[in-house]
Amino acid sequence: MAYIEFNDVIKTYKMGEIEINALNGCSFSIEKGELVVILGASGAGKTTILNILGGMDSSSSGKVIVDEHEISHYNENELTDYRRFDIGFVFQFYNLMQNLTAKENVELAEQISRKPLDAATVLKMVGLKDRMDNFPSQLSGGEQQRVAIARAVAKNPKLLLCDEPTGALDYNTGKQVLKVLQDMSFKEGMTVVIVTHNTALTAMANKIIHVRSGRVENIEINEKPEDAEGIRY
Numbered sequence: 001m002a003y004i005e006f007n008d009v010i011k012t013y014k015m016g017e018i019e020i021n022a023l024n025g026c027s028f029s030i031e032k033g034e035l036v037v038i039l040g041a042s043g044a045g046k047t048t049i050l051n052i053l054g055g056m057d058s059s060s061s062g063k064v065i066v067d068e069h070e071i072s073h074y075n076e077n078e079l080t081d082y083r084r085f086d087i088g089f090v091f092q093f094y095n096l097m098q099n100l101t102a103k104e105n106v107e108l109a110e111q112i113s114r115k116p117l118d119a120a121t122v123l124k125m126v127g128l129k130d131r132m133d134n135f136p137s138q139l140s141g142g143e144q145q146r147v148a149i150a151r152a153v154a155k156n157p158k159l160l161l162c163d164e165p166t167g168a169l170d171y172n173t174g175k176q177v178l179k180v181l182q183d184m185s186f187k188e189g190m191t192v193v194i195v196t197h198n199t200a201l202t203a204m205a206n207k208i209i210h211v212r213s214g215r216v217e218n219i220e221i222n223e224k225p226e227d228a229e230g231i232r233y
């Protein structure tokens, strides 16, 4: 069994009389430590996949297994614990606490984790050793996103889920952030899933899951992922 299995997942949203199948029989697997890019056009179902994987939403049918646990059978309490202890999230807009320094933002993770990593150590990992005592407003967008990554990583999660993590960043800053995410996987052994509509990101991943109309269209394995700093888009 793979570390993560998404098995024939269907997600139907009901809006009054209308039903929308955001996921329409979606299947893939992810191994521990893999860097995975989920690629697809707007509306393809990428965020829906990530939300179900992260326990923020549940599937209408199908099976989702993470580290031998069937999370598709979890009740609300189990899902809360799962989100708290097992999942790190990185969003397009960094969602930092503006009145806390970079280090204090990362330390927040310690309060909701059983086995947190040291905030200063993780901030060093993302290249912000010298900016720990700055407030978000004193940091660039890319630096703020690296703080957000550090905060997610400091929880020491099983899975780091990133939804368009470079969506709000310029080209070079975006690449620095992607490099940090790639290092988390390749150097630290973390399982990292990045959702994007940017085809160029496929070059940096171990596995690329192409999603279209709520289904997996194709899965590519990349034997020789490129350094994130070298990709062009």
Ligand SMILES: Nc1ncnc2c1ncn2[C@@H]1O[C@H](COP(=O)(O)OP(=O)(O)OP(=O)(O)O)[C@@H](O)[C@H]1O
Pocket: 013, 014, 015, 020, 021, 022, 040, 041, 042, 043, 044, 045, 046, 047, 048, 049, 197
């Ligand atoms: N809470 C919801 N209620 C109703 N429909 C929804 C909901 N969430 C998503 N959808 C619909 O499900 C489909 C898939 O949405 P999803 O957000 O997963 O797409 P996406 O691939 O992340 O798109 P984007 O690249 O624009 O973020 C879309 O048609 C969307 O309108």
Ligand SMILES: [Mg+2]
Pocket: 046, 047, 048
């Ligand atoms: Mg989305």
